[in-house]
Amino acid sequence: MDYNFWEIEPKWQQYWEEHQTFKTGNDFSKPKYYILDMFPYPSGAGLHVGHPEGYTATDIVSRYKRMKGFNVLHPMGWDAFGLPAEQYAMQTGTHPAITTRNNCDTFRRQIKSLGLSYDWSREINTTDPGYYKWTQWIFTRLYNTWYDKELKKGRPVSELPIPDAIRAQGEKAVRDYIAGKRLAYYDNAQVWWCPSCRTVCANEEVLTDGSHEKCGHPVNRKNLKQWLLRIPHYSERLLEGLDTLDWPEGVKDMQRNWIGKSSGAEVDFPLQGMDEILRVYTTRPDTLFGATYMVVSPEHPMLEKLVTPEFRETVAAYSRAASLKSDLDRTELAKEKTGVFTGTYALNPVTGLPIPVWVADYVLMGYGTGAIMAVPAHDTRDFEFAKKFGIPVVCILDPLKAEPGLREQVLAGDACWTEDGAYIRSANPVKGIDINGLNKEKGIATINQWLEDHGLGKATTNYKLRDWLFSRQRYWGEPFPVIHWEDGEITLDESLPVVLPELDVFEPGEGGESPLSNAREWLSVTGPDGRKGRRETNTMPQWAGSCWYYLRFIDPRNEEKIFDPQLEQYWMPVDLYIGGAEHAVLHLLYSRFWHKVLFDLGIVSTDEPFFKLFNQGMILAFAYETAMGAKVSSDLVEDREGRFFHKETGDELRQIVAKMSKSLKNVINPDDVVKQYGADSLRLYEMFMGPLDERKPWAENGVKGVFNFLNRAHRFFADVSNVAGETEDPETEKLLHKTIHRVSQEIENLKFNTAISFLMVFNNHVMKKGKVTKSTAETFARILSPFAPHLAEELWSLYGNRNTLAYEPWPEVNQELLKEDTVEYPVSFNGKMRFKLELPAALSVSEVEEAVIACEKTGKYLEGKAIKKIIVVPKKIINVVIS
């Protein structure tokens, strides 16, 4: 009988749908397991083979956990706001809502064709007003929250203490004061602007090369009134939380780097001839004796005061030039340092010597105090600058570990040294400070103490994390529930949802006007007092909807509340979250931030949303290139026994691994694979390709390989004449239990490739043996079911079972059967394996030694040499050391 997957698969999919097999159970006495996929953006291209990779992995774990007796929450939904639908609307006039609905329908059909065990009754869509009502509601919470630095938590603004001095200035002052504390605020911001998309974007969305993550066009700076979220308040909390999570270390590191904590000190430098100080931030206060000049950023507020009349013009010109440069020019391209002298001198607080204050754009206003002390001998940037402008380089740290030649150069101020060493020229008896001879660690501690004692500075911490720019000049996004009144007051619109109005024109204005400013009727509001107002026309970024969707899955149809708190307490946190690594600092940082705010407000019960995170590796494809490195489209490649040739030129080509791309004609459509080999084959292959977290190339022959396995399993197990054994063969029984053990273990460790190989080994074994008992066949169907659920259900029903096996108990391992009576010891001589020796497992070490010596094969390898030592690792190896 054929492996008729084309009949089996739709049949079982229909069964599951009709019986609501995967509707989440409401037996809350069971242990829960919440397993989540990063929900997709439903693009017009349909499902990519990368999607089923993560989805199959979570599906295997979900099915396994159900059989293990867990109450499993495994939902799916659509992150459906976003640019492509809007751009498509601009080109074709089709409303984004229609495009989105069609794309979701396609995705849903495709996902359902894979037999994934989602609870579809919980499907959510971020563009549904019933959903974004609560996205808006969370925004209102953010708006009404301030961060209490003492308690290290967010609190309602109603609890914000207002200083008397502010209160005395009247209502507007109080309002401004509160606005200055809110986690969501509206302000003028130097923002990244993408001229191609005509919208602003967040720091996190700008790539290293200065291009927009979404479209690839270069971005520039613009000054606009925008909504921002004060995520930096949560820097420390976001950092600390990472230590409690079972996440890939790489992702944690990326978040740590992004938050960018650094410890250092703020130091005050008195300005010569002025009653002012210039405050700097440095991570190397220990090098204070080597500070030979200072630099302020061109945007520094004190710059005006610092400039002496004779330098006014050059400094003004420099600042103007700097302001016109994009950040890209100021970083990437500006290998060469630039800067000008302000005419002012500051006094080095430890030496008392005057040092010049310069302005240069390599110092950024957004970090630290926007001013630095420069120590050219021990900082490469300062060294470069000092050499260019002829500023003295004073070495104050003897590089003991440097090579002799380099050490001489450093000591002479001709080279820069940033490592540890011993301080020299770092004492001033007049000031009562001496760190000569100390190392870096002690030097920093000593100087910090001295600075604090003298009121000249103190140890501080800095973070790179900046306010999160939270508004976009887009139509297809969540409207802000905000009204700007004619008198300048901003209030929330509490009647949620604020529904996105219908529009025919989606074009954003070149100057930054949002498309919603065309929605005239929707736009204007009149208050009860007759006051006129205008709605916020920006919309929220795509991250908003995905920041909290995992919470809505818990109680997706609740119209009264964001969710039932009791359900939240039961289901949270997410136990396993699988998705791509591209979200390491965007979605995953934003979500954690929102979640912590909600936690502080008592809305959620856990401090972190995702307990375990796992990143699936990207699925790539084979591609071909010529000797010169030119890529060749796959349809022009001929495979001749493992070597590849260009069909037209006949040149031999090199096989490489690259991203799937339309131009290389190597994109795989999951629908085609399902049609040709079935969903179980697609699932199995994606899991069998290699470790889940690694990038790996798609190979058609690999699909055939697993398809072949399913064929063989079907041929054997679907033939009931094979399932007729009375009692099980002991060898088969042993292997069966070993297989259950290994498969269970590998599922727990998310190592599905090896789990599948164990199933193959078992199948190969029984096919050779010829017959198994019904019990063995049923057990095999159960352990196969997480991977190939359609075939497993089919076999299960063939054996006379009426119900789905989705909730059958996972087979127990009989530990007795895992024990071996004998061990086949590899015997090696001086580490080289020579032969194998089967011995009873119960033998003691000395008995094993005796058996080895007694073995006749041993004599052959001794050849008159003496045994120095015999190493026996019980049940592993024997190594005979000979002279």
Place this chain on the structure above:
RNA sequence: GCCCGGGUGGCGGAAUUGGUAGACGCGCUGGACUCAAAAUCCAGUGAUAGCAAUAUCGUGCGGGUUCGAUUCCCGCCUCGGGCACCA
């Protein structure tokens, strides 16, 4: 430049993190069945030498520790990802 991952047969990848390197799958070779092919089944398959038993070499490169290293240490090469004038 800095921070993370990788590098194992012709290919995808295994190896209980110090104990038989190459499980499983693909591909290839030979055989059975067939008029023939496909499908299926059986056997073989890291390299070199040998009819063979067997021997030598072999996990990116060079050292080291160890009875024993894909695994640990030191120094490199290389591919991928992230960050980057953050003082």
